[in-house]
Amino acid sequence: MRRYRVGVLxxxxxxxxxxxxxxxxxxxxVEIRQLAxxxxxxxxxxxxxxxxxxxxxxxxELGLVESLWRMIDSGIPVFATxxxxxxxxxxxxGERNALGRLDISVKRNAYGRQLGSFSTVGVFxxxxxxxxxxxxxxxxxxxxxxxxxxxxxxxxxxxxxxxNIVGLAWHPELNAGxxxxxxxxxxxxGRVC
Ligand code: GLN
Numbered sequence: 001m002r003r004y005r006v007g008v009l010x011x012x013x014x015x016x017x018x019x020x021x022x023x024x025x026x027x028x029x030v031e032i033r034q035l036a037x038x039x040x041x042x043x044x045x046x047x048x049x050x051x052x053x054x055x056x057x058x059x060x061e062l063g064l065v066e067s068l069w070r071m072i073d074s075g076i077p078v079f080a081t082x083x084x085x086x087x088x089x090x091x092x093x094g095e096r097n098a099l100g101r102l103d104i105s106v107k108r109n110a111y112g113r114q115l116g117s118f119s120t121v122g123v124f125x126x127x128x129x130x131x132x133x134x135x136x137x138x139x140x141x142x143x144x145x146x147x148x149x150x151x152x153x154x155x156x157x158x159x160x161x162x163x164n165i166v167g168l169a170w171h172p173e174l175n176a177g178x179x180x181x182x183x184x185x186x187x188x189x190g191r192v193c
Contacts, residue, residue: 003028004185007042009068011058013050013083014173018181021173022046025182038067044077044185047084049135049171052092052108055083056099065099072101077188078165079181085167086138102162103144106169110139119175124151124159125187131175132158138169164188 006022008015010031019029030040045068059065072078072088080088086108090100093108109116117135124130132151140157143149150166151159158169166188172180 004043005030005041006044006046006185007032007037007040008046009048009055009059009064009084011062011064012054013048014081014171015046015048015050017171017173017177018046018048018081021177021181024178027182027185032064032068033062035063035067038064038071042071042076044079044188045071047078047080047087048173049082049084052083052086055087059087059099069099069101072165075164077185079172079184080165080167081171081173082135082137082169085140085169088165088167089138090144091142102160102165102167103147104140104157104160104162104167105142106138107141108138109136110141111137120153122151122153122158124180125184127183130180132170133174134158134170140169 005028007030008018010033022029086092086106088102089104089106091105111134119133121129122132143157148161149157150161160167
């Protein structure tokens with residue numbers, strides 16, 4: 001059987017952790033660093049955590065925005081984590097985000113800065129006891145009517161899905177993330193969760 005190929009945006013941030021988690025799950029992970037990298041076929045696109053302001057700048061500088069967003073709009077499964085979620089949110093800290101593809105408003109660093117990092121256990125997509133690690137995570141303040149909530153922390157949405165995009169404020173690549181990411185990908189293809 002053909003191995004699935006994951007394209008991981010690798011301009012800044014925690015891309016290596018995503019690559020390693022997918023590789024442990026038996027996927028091929030390819031880094032997206034420049035326009036030429038987008039000429040390959042991908043089965044899933046990953047926007048990792050990191051620093052969203054830096055990532056946004058680099059995406060523009062490297063001329064990646066149009067091609068990446070065309071891929072997103074073509075319907076490829078997209079997993080966005082933390083800073084990745086911020087890049088794709090329609091509104092960030094009250095400002096409209098031109099790159100937005102998720103009908104949500106987020107507040108950056110809503111759980112506090114360095115000391116606001118923590119880990120908890122919750123339900124994700126009906127799956128219980130999923131460890132969720134928050135690292136200077138954004139808060140999802142508002143979700144549009146077409147957005148499904150996949151996880152919550154203290155009642156607030158921390159994971160969402162809209163169309164082909166799954167966005168998480170927490171880090172699925174950590175804490176035995178390989179099974180979670182593989183399951184997420186397979187369920188996105190079959191939409192079982
Ligand atoms: N606080 C970061 C930002 O605003 C996100 C942190 C993360 O991705 N772990 O971009």
